[in-house]
Structures are given as structure tokens and as C-alpha cells.
Amino acid sequence: MTTAHAWAAPAAHEPFAPFTFERRTLEPQDIRIDILFCGICHSDVHFARAEWGDPHYPAVPGHEIVGRVSEVGTAVTKFKAGDLAGVGCLVDSCGHCHSCGEGLEQYCETGATGTYMSVEKQSGLPTYGGYSDYIVVRENFALKVGHDEANLAAAAPLLCAGITLWSPLRHWKAGPGKKVGIVGIGGLGHMGVKLAHALSAHTVAFTTSPGKVEECHRLGADEVLISRDADQLAAHANSFDLIINTVSASQDLDMFAKLLKRDGTLVLVGAGTEKHIAPDAFTMLMKRRSIAGSAIGGIAETQEMLDFCAEHGITSDIELIGVDKVDVAYDRIVASDVKYRFVIDMATLPTA
Amino acid sequence: MTTAHAWAAPAAHEPFAPFTFERRTLEPQDIRIDILFCGICHSDVHFARAEWGDPHYPAVPGHEIVGRVSEVGTAVTKFKAGDLAGVGCLVDSCGHCHSCGEGLEQYCETGATGTYMSVEKQSGLPTYGGYSDYIVVRENFALKVGHDEANLAAAAPLLCAGITLWSPLRHWKAGPGKKVGIVGIGGLGHMGVKLAHALSAHTVAFTTSPGKVEECHRLGADEVLISRDADQLAAHANSFDLIINTVSASQDLDMFAKLLKRDGTLVLVGAGTEKHIAPDAFTMLMKRRSIAGSAIGGIAETQEMLDFCAEHGITSDIELIGVDKVDVAYDRIVASDVKYRFVIDMATLPTA
Numbered sequence: 001m002t003t004a005h006a007w008a009a010p011a012a013h014e015p016f017a018p019f020t021f022e023r024r025t026l027e028p029q030d031i032r033i034d035i036l037f038c039g040i041c042h043s044d045v046h047f048a049r050a051e052w053g054d055p056h057y058p059a060v061p062g063h064e065i066v067g068r069v070s071e072v073g074t075a076v077t078k079f080k081a082g083d084l085a086g087v088g089c090l091v092d093s094c095g096h097c098h099s100c101g102e103g104l105e106q107y108c109e110t111g112a113t114g115t116y117m118s119v120e121k122q123s124g125l126p127t128y129g130g131y132s133d134y135i136v137v138r139e140n141f142a143l144k145v146g147h148d149e150a151n152l153a154a155a156a157p158l159l160c161a162g163i164t165l166w167s168p169l170r171h172w173k174a175g176p177g178k179k180v181g182i183v184g185i186g187g188l189g190h191m192g193v194k195l196a197h198a199l200s201a202h203t204v205a206f207t208t209s210p211g212k213v214e215e216c217h218r219l220g221a222d223e224v225l226i227s228r229d230a231d232q233l234a235a236h237a238n239s240f241d242l243i244i245n246t247v248s249a250s251q252d253l254d255m256f257a258k259l260l261k262r263d264g265t266l267v268l269v270g271a272g273t274e275k276h277i278a279p280d281a282f283t284m285l286m287k288r289r290s291i292a293g294s295a296i297g298g299i300a301e302t303q304e305m306l307d308f309c310a311e312h313g314i315t316s317d318i319e320l321i322g323v324d325k326v327d328v329a330y331d332r333i334v335a336s337d338v339k340y341r342f343v344i345d346m347a348t349l350p351t352a
Numbered sequence: 353m354t355t356a357h358a359w360a361a362p363a364a365h366e367p368f369a370p371f372t373f374e375r376r377t378l379e380p381q382d383i384r385i386d387i388l389f390c391g392i393c394h395s396d397v398h399f400a401r402a403e404w405g406d407p408h409y410p411a412v413p414g415h416e417i418v419g420r421v422s423e424v425g426t427a428v429t430k431f432k433a434g435d436l437a438g439v440g441c442l443v444d445s446c447g448h449c450h451s452c453g454e455g456l457e458q459y460c461e462t463g464a465t466g467t468y469m470s471v472e473k474q475s476g477l478p479t480y481g482g483y484s485d486y487i488v489v490r491e492n493f494a495l496k497v498g499h500d501e502a503n504l505a506a507a508a509p510l511l512c513a514g515i516t517l518w519s520p521l522r523h524w525k526a527g528p529g530k531k532v533g534i535v536g537i538g539g540l541g542h543m544g545v546k547l548a549h550a551l552s553a554h555t556v557a558f559t560t561s562p563g564k565v566e567e568c569h570r571l572g573a574d575e576v577l578i579s580r581d582a583d584q585l586a587a588h589a590n591s592f593d594l595i596i597n598t599v600s601a602s603q604d605l606d607m608f609a610k611l612l613k614r615d616g617t618l619v620l621v622g623a624g625t626e627k628h629i630a631p632d633a634f635t636m637l638m639k640r641r642s643i644a645g646s647a648i649g650g651i652a653e654t655q656e657m658l659d660f661c662a663e664h665g666i667t668s669d670i671e672l673i674g675v676d677k678v679d680v681a682y683d684r685i686v687a688s689d690v691k692y693r694f695v696i697d698m699a700t701l702p703t704a
Contacts, residue, residue, distance in 0.1 A: 099614055107614045107639055109590070171640075238461070253630065262451055262459045265642070271633035278605065278630035281623035284645025287459055288523075290617070291643050293636025 001025055005351040006132035007323045007344075008058035009048035016048075016131075016326045018350050019058045023136045024122050028075035031139050033085050038130035039064025039157040039316070040342040042187065042248075045330050047117050051273075055117060062130025063089040063115040064159040064343070066145055066152050076139045084152065086143040086306065087135055088159035089296050091115050091127060103300035105141075131323070131344065133351050143303050146310030154315030157187065157341040158306060160296065161316060165192035165244060166305040167297035168267045172242045174201040181205075181243035183227065183256065185212055185219070187333075188246035188269060190317060190340040193219040195305075198312050204236070206243075215339075219317075233259060238287065240264050244294075248272030253291060254279040262287040267294050316341045322348035353377060357703040358484035359675045359696075360410035361400035367679045368400075368483075370702050371410045375488045376474050380427035383491050385437045390482035391416025391509040391668070392694040394539065394600075397682050399469050403625075407469060414482025415441040415467040416511040416695070418497055418504050428491045436504070438495040438658065439487055440511035441648045443467050443479060455652040457493075483675070483696065485703050495655050498662030506667035509539065509693040510658060512648065513668060517544035517596060518657040519649035520619045524594045526553040533557075533595035535579065535608065537564055537571070539685075540598035540621060542669060542692040545571040547657075550664050556588070558595075567691075571669075585611060590639065592616050596646075600624030605643060606631040614639040619646050668693045674700035 001022035008019035026032060044061035046052045065087040069079045079085060092113035093105040105112050113121060116129035147155040165188060174180045180201040182192035189205070196203040197220030205216035206227040216224040225232050233255065240259045245251070248270030256266050257279040268276075268291070283289065297305070309315065317340045321329055329342040353374035360371035378384060396413035398404045417439040421431045431437060444465035445457040457464050465473060468481035499507040517540060526532045532553040534544035541557070548555040549572030557568035558579040568576040577584050585607065592611045597603070600622030608618050609631040620628075620643070635641065649657070661667065669692045673681055681694040 104614070109614075248633070262456070262461075268633045268636055271637055275632060276630045278628045281600070281620045281628065281645060284620055284643070285623055285647040286645070288644060288646050291636070292640060293633060293638070294640050295637040 004128070004132050004134055005349060006060045006128060007326060007349055008060045008131070009055075010058050012050040016323070019060065021060070021128055023128070023134070024120065026071060026073045026136060027122065028073040029138050029140070030073045030136050031069050031076055031079050031085065031142055032071040032134055032136050033065070033067040033087065033142065034070045034134045035065055035067040035130055035132060035346045037066045037153040037156045038062040038344045038346055039160065039318070040326070040329055040333065040344065041160045042333055043160070045333055048330070052117070056126050059116070060128035060131050061116055062132070063087070064156045064161070065115070065130035065135060066156045066159070067134070070134065072139070078139045078144070079142060084145040086145045086155070086159050087115060087130065087137055087141065088143065088163060088302055089115055090299070091137050091141050092121055104298040106296045106298055131326070133346065133349055141299060143299070143306055145306060147315065151315050153320050153343045153345065154318045155306075155309070156343050157191070157316035157318065158309055159302070161187045161191045161341060162195070162309065163297035163302045163305050164188055164269050164294075165195050165246075167301055168244055168269060168294040169195055169199060169242075170301060171294065172265050172267065174199050174242055176200040178202065178241040179204065179239055181240050181259065183243060183245040184247035184270070185216055186246065186336060187316075187338070187341045190219050192244055192246065193221050194314050197221070198308070198314055204240070242267065244269060246270050250274035250276055252277045254283050257283045257289050257291060260287065260289045263289070265290040265292055267292050269294050318343045320345055324348070356480070356484050356486055357701060358412045358480060359678060359701055360412045360483070361407075362410050364402040368675070371412065373412070373480055375480070375486070376472065378423060378425045378488060379474065380425040381490050381492070382425040382488050383421050383428055383431050383437065383494055384423040384486055384488050385417070385419040385439065385494065386422045386486045387417055387419040387482055387484060387698045389418045389505040389508040390414040390696045390698055391512065391670070392678070392681055392685065392696065393512045394685055395512070397685055400682070404469070408478050411468070412480035412483050413468055414484070415439070416508045416513070417467070417482035417487060418508045418511070419486070422486065424491070430491045430496070431494065436497040438497045438507070438511050439467060439482065439489055439493065440495065440515060440654055441467055442651070443489050443493050444473055456650040458648045458650055483678070485698065485701055493651060495651070495658055497658060499667065503667050505672050505695045505697065506670045507661070508695050509543070509668035509670065510661055511654070513539045513543045513693060514547070514661065515649035515654045515657050516540055516621050516646075517547050519653055520596055520621060520646040521547055521551060522653065523646065524617050524619065526551050526594055528552040530554065530593040531556065531591055533592050533611065535595060535597040536599035536622070537568055538598065538688060539690070539693045542571050544596055544598065545573050546666055549573070550660070550666055556592070594619065596621060598622050602626035602628055604629045606635050609635045609641050609643060612639065612641045615641070617642040617644055619644050621646050670695045672697055676700065
């Protein structure tokens with residue numbers, strides 16, 4: 001075991017503070033990544049504030065990790081010291097079930113191991129996330145990052161926000177000739193607009209904020225709809241192939257379902273504590289519409305997304321902060337006051 | 353125009369009575385079918401009792417029609433006088449939109465013409481259904497019926513109940529190696545069990561009635577679950593490829609969604625007046641599950657289903673009645689007191 005330094009929530013309502021813990025010694029298939037940047041996902045806030053259950057404090061969130069490989073196990077073949085590497089929401093899975101066999105480790109039928117909020121199989125200890133100076137991970141759960149050095153911080157959110165939108169966009173075949181809606185233009189949604197646009201879909205942003213219209217066009221939206229304007233929505237009835245809803249607050253699913261054409265799909269990627277309002281059965285029946293859910297993405301599709309983004313120069317729009325600003329950032333995330341993702345510069349982490 | 357005799361609802365709460373009206377003279381592509389049998393669908397009840405809006409009384413329901421061709425237009429090629437023929441829920445559609453082009457006339461983007469509760473394009477008059485002595489229909493909306501004479505009455509419900517289950521079973525690929533659930537063992541559901549079984553899917557019937565267990569096995573169910581028994585359901589969590597819910601009363605969709613495996617689909621084919629209870633977003637996300645709707649079926653798939661049923665000896669379980677029993681039958685349908693479909697022997701219709 002080796003000692004790692006982290007920035008941890010000591011309890012639900014206490015400010016983040018330094019914390020040290022032990023990470024496992026490298027096994028043959030492990031690599032060690034010295035963490036350069038870690039994005040802040042809304043899930044981090046839910047986790048650190050015990051909104052998803054007791055996180056076993058001190059809690060170390062972070063699953064949008066980019067860094068540099070500093071050591072590799074004896075059986076490692078994909079990485080060498082000095083390589084850039086990323087870690088997303090998963091660090092392990094069974095490897096044997098149908099879902100793992102299809103490269104969809106996030107749906108591992110025995111339960112994937114989360115980068116935090118899980119138990120490490122090797123040690124039986126809690127997993128600790130990316131608000132730390134390094135991480136030890138099986139090479140098969142590490143991703144290659146092809147972005148320029150100057151864009152590394154802004155690439156970090158691709159590991160969760162990016163793949164959460166990429167996976168449904170690909171699964172439901174967003175591309176040329178398809179009309180794709182992205183509901184909620186925040187950390188997830190702004191990536192959805194960028195990715196759908198880059199995939200050459202006709203991209204429509206749905207926002208509740210008239211002030212975000214120009215911003216949405218800048219991100220790549222072909223059209224922008226104010227989702228509280230019933231007349232604007234009615235003009236787009238029966239026209240969407242795919243709508244991805246990133247908003248976790250309770251919503252009237254019927255309103256969005258009616259915008260789908262025959263065989264169109266409304267995909268939920270956010271999950272809050274309140275239930276949505278069910279669509280009318282007639283709305284579903286009359287055009288064979290579907291409502292589905294999608295969770296993050298598998299390792300292979302995450303690599304595909306990172307390669308696509310590196311090639312197309314796609315990153316997240318971020319605000320880079322030091323670890324001392326994490327508490328303020330959490331409050332601003334809850335208030336939707338960030339365009340569009342905080343990323344922590346891990347060089348600011350105290351390690352003495 | 354020629355005079356047709358019918359059995360019609362004069363008003364929402366008056367008993368059915370004889371009624372005469374005019375049907376259009378045969379156009380070149382029309383055929384005339386003398387109606388032998390007409391099934392009673394729950395939609396007939398909603399329509400005749402004005403539960404779906406004013407039906408423009410007198411109302412002539414009926415869209416599970418089997419009869420014999422008595423006359424054909426000059427351009428007709430598919431039928432000749434003496435052939436058996438069927439008519440289901442549709443008698444026309446635009447023929448030009450994407451849905452019509454794909455043989456999914458039920459989703460016609462300009463609105464298909466219903467066998468009743470629509471306006472006939474040729475005349476601008478209301479369409480009148482199958483509780484009548486004959487019907488005039490474009491040959492492209494008539495189906496060939498390959499069943500033996502002895503099974504004609506029991507084949508009538510295939511035209512709506514049968515195709516309503518067949519279309520989603522085929523669209524979502526029910527077949528060998530797939531586990532398929534049918535919720536609600538009534539007019540629709542009993543056809544679902546028969547068809548899923550005949551398609552070689554592992555077929556599971558969901559019923560609220562412990563007394564129906566043997567019956568469900570007889571219909572073809574490999575397993576029968578009492579849907580009010582939470583423990584029974586929990587034992588089948590994450591195991592279904594497809595569940596078709598025929599119940600239109602409000603239900604907790606989360607309960608059924610949790611039974612789906614990854615990428616499984618819960619399909620609604622019934623629509624009542626109350627909303628269902630939405631599933632938890634987490635239930636949808638964690639296994640990329642879908643909830644969809646499906647409405648009847650297109651002409652080509654209806655023919656495919658009829659051919660399949662004729663070949664496999666599949667019919668509906670019916671109670672054959674005379675027109676004088678229609679009012680009683682409606683009350684019994686509302687009370688779920690029929691195994692499983694009433695069919696009217698149209699020879700009992702007064703035509704004098």
C-alpha cells in the first residue's frame with residue numbers, strides 16, 4: 001500500500017479538507033496515474049453531501065480524471081510511464097457477464113465498481129475518487145487521452161459528462177438527417193449540443209433561459225427552443241428522432257414525448273429524487289414512441305468518444321479552480337451557476 | 353350509394369337498435385364484403401358510449417370483421433367474389449407518407465381512416481363499422497383469411513386483438529431465447545400469450561387472478577405470475593426481454609420496468625383515461641430500459657399475422673352471440689366477464 005493525498009469531505013456539511021489514505025500497491029495489470037485535473041460532476045455533490053446515502057466519510061469524490069502515467073505493472077501493455085491517461089466513472093467490473101462481454105461495463109450484471117462510492121475488489125476498502133494526487137487502476141479501465149496539453153483540463157469532463165451524452169447519441173444513432181434535441185444546457189447538456197452537432201445531427205437545444213439562446217448557438221445548436229414556451233414546442237410536434245433529457249428535476253414527460261416522430265425516443269440521463277410525470281399512454285401508442293434511460297458509457301465507447309473529441313477539437317467549457325474553491329463550486333453547481341463545468345487543478349492539492 | 357343494414361347505438365345510454373345508412377358505390381379498387389362475423393372490441397364500448405367523444409349517433413362500431421367478397425371493382429386484382437376477407441381497424445390512409453411507405457398505415461402521418469369513428473374520404477360521411485350486413489373497402493385495406501370455415505368466427509378478433517399483440521411481438525423481436533411477458537389476460541392478453549408461445553418465446557402471463565393460472569397455461573404460458581405478489585415478481589427481476597402491458601387502468605410502470613433486463617422494453621398497448629405512474633428514472637437508467645407504446649398494426653403485418661395464425665391453427669377464444677345480446681355483452685366486457693372475446697354472428701342482424 002502507498003499513501004495518497006486527497007481533498008475530502010469530512011462530513012455532510014463540513015468544508016473539504018486534506019486527507020490521506022492508502023491506495024493498493026500496483027498489481028501486474030495496474031497503472032498509476034498522477035492526476036493533473038479532475039472535473040466536478042453533480043454526482044460528486046450528491047455523494048459528498050450524503051444525498052445518495054452515507055458515503056463513509058471522509059468522502060473523496062471525482063470521476064472525471066486526467067493525468068499522466070507514472071508507473072505500470074509488469075503485465076501492462078496499453079500504457080507506459082509518461083502517457084496521458086484518463087479515468088471515468090468505473091474502475092472495475094466482473095468481465096464475464098453479457099454486458100461486460102459487449103463492452104457495456106457500466107451495466108455489469110454483478111455491479112461495476114465505481115471510481116468512488118464503491119468497494120475495491122482487491123482490498124475490500126472503499127474506492128476513493130480523483131480529488132487526490134494519484135490513482136491506481138487496472139489498465140483496461142484507463143483511457144488514452146489524445147488532447148493537446150493545453151486542453152487537458154477541459155478534456156477532463158468528457159470522462160463523465162461527455163460519455164453520458166455520447167453513449168445515447170451513438171446508441172440511438174444520432175447523425176446526418178436526424179433531428180436531435182438536448183434538454184437542459186448545463187454540464188451534461190452543453191456536451192450533448194457539441195457532440196450532436198459534431199455528429200452532424202440537426203441539433204436543437206431546449207433551455208428554460210431565454211438568456212442562453214446565443215450561447216446555445218455558439219455551442220453548436222442549429223435551433224434553440226425555450227422549453228416553457230408551449231407554442232414554440234407545438235411547432236416542433238412529431239419531428240424529433242431523439243431527445244436527450246439531462247434535467248433531473250421532475251418534468252412532464254408527455255410534453256417532450258409529443259415532440260417525437262414515429263419510433264422516436266426520449267432518453268433520460270439524469271436522475272433526481274422526484275419522479276417525473278408519466279406520459280399519456282395515447283402519446284406513446286399513436287407513434288410507437290419510446291422513453292428510455294441511459295447511464296454513462298462503457299470503456300470502449302468512452303475511448304471512441306475521447307478519440308472523436310481529440311480529432312474534432314471538442315472539450316468541455318470549464319472554469320478551472322484550485323482545491324480551496326471546491327466548497328464554493330458545490331454551492332454554485334446547486335445554484336446552476338457555472339458555464340459549464342468546474343475542473344480542479346490538482347497541482348493546488350496540499351501534499352506535504 | 354347502396355343501403356346497408358346495421359346494429360347501432362342510437363345514443364350513449366340507449367340499447368342498440370336496427371339502423372340503415374348508405375355505403376358508397378364500388379369504385380374501381382373497391383370490394384364489397386358481406387359480413388359473416390364481427391368481434392366486439394373494448395374500443396367499441398368506448399366509442400358507442402361516447403367515452404372518446406361524441407361518436408355522431410347513431411354509432412355503428414365493429415373493426416374485427418370477417419366475411420365473404422360479394423362484388424369487386426373493375427381494377428381489383430387481389431380478390432374475387434366468393435373469397436373470404438377480413439377488415440380490421442383501418443379502411444384507408446394517405447399512401448404517401450413515410451409510415452404508409454413502410455407499410456405502417458396505422459401511423460399514417462396525415463391520419464389513417466378508421467373503420468369507424470372517422471370520415472370516409474370518398475364521401476365525406478362518417479365511417480360505419482362491422483355491425484352491419486356488408487362493407488365497401490379498398491382492396492388494399494382488406495385481408496385474406498385462410499382459416500377453415502369452422503374457425504371463421506374465432507378468427508375475427510385477430511383483426512384487432514391479434515394484430516395489436518402481433519405487431520409489438522414482431523417489432524421487438526419475440527422469438528426463441530427471448531423471455532416475453534404479457535400483462536392482463538383478457539381479449540388482448542390471451543392473444544398475446546398464444547402468439548408469443550407460437551413464436552417460440554418463453555412466455556410468461558401476468559394476471560391479478562389466481563383462478564386464471566391453469567387457464568393461462570392452457571393458452572400457452574410457460575409460467576404464470578400473480579402480478580399483485582411482490583415476491584413472485586422480485587424473483588423475475590432483470591430477466592425479461594419484452595413485456596407487453598394490455599391493461600389500460602393506471603398502473604405503476606416501475607414495478608414492470610424493474611423486471612426488464614438490460615435493453616428490455618415494456619410496451620403499452622392499452623390506453624385508458626387515467627395516467628400511469630411514471631417509473632423511477634434510476635430504474636430506466638441503470639439497465640437502459642425502455643417504455644414504449646404500440647398501436648394495432650399495418651396492413652402487411654396484419655396479413656403476415658393472419659397467415660401465421662391460419663398455418664398454426666390460432667384463433668381467439670370466443671363467445672358467439674346474436675345482435676340482440678350486444679348490450680349485455682358490453683356490460684360484461686366492462687365487468688371483465690368474458691373469456692375472451694365476444695363475436696357477433698351477423699346472420700342474426702335484421703335486414704328486412
